[in-house]
Amino acid sequence: ILNVEQSPQSLHVQEGDSTNFTCSFPSSNFYALHWYRWETAKSPEALFVMTLNGDEKKKGRISATLNTKEGYSYLYIKGSQPEDSATYLCAFKTNAGKSTFGDGTTLTVKP
């Protein structure tokens, strides 16, 4: 079983704060890294897919970076809003087609 770790486990911030969290994964056999957002009472939804070392992706106030050589990805949220409250999951994918998920970082944004 591959080891994919996310930190911190949970985060509480005030509205307007910027925040970031980390996904660590094996640096060998890298194929892709996916970020998902999972809001309470909803299904996880894909945010980003990252495939190349040095990739940077952005969607609105959320962005992500990827370092495959050292085995980590950062997710950044600029100016957090209450609607950003969710659990953020990363999934490490090998070329065998399976994804191994981290435990997630649960973000709570207080108004």
Next chain:
Amino acid sequence: DVKVTQSSRYLVKRTGEKVFLECVQDMDHENMFWYRQDPGLGLRLIYFSYDVKMKEKGDIPEGYSVSREKKERFSLILESASTNQTSMYLCASSLYPGRTYEQYFGPGTRLTVT
């Protein structure tokens, strides 16, 4: 929009019962997956399937089996439910294995085994 549906949102079963969890996707995806989610353990893969009648064990297949008779439907079977199978079960689907193909998830089934 891709839609993945699961037969029940909440289910309560007794120890020893045979339990079927059904998942249906409407986008002709080749891949389908079953995960369970437990606090502090994240999403763990139980079984997945690349095509009809094909199945592969995931990381925690013990106590489970699956069936995929039609492309759109993937069933998870608990042959004899036990209390340690109380969990949230999520089904997902994706296009054929590829770097950029994300998974689309169903709403989940929260199973309680008493």
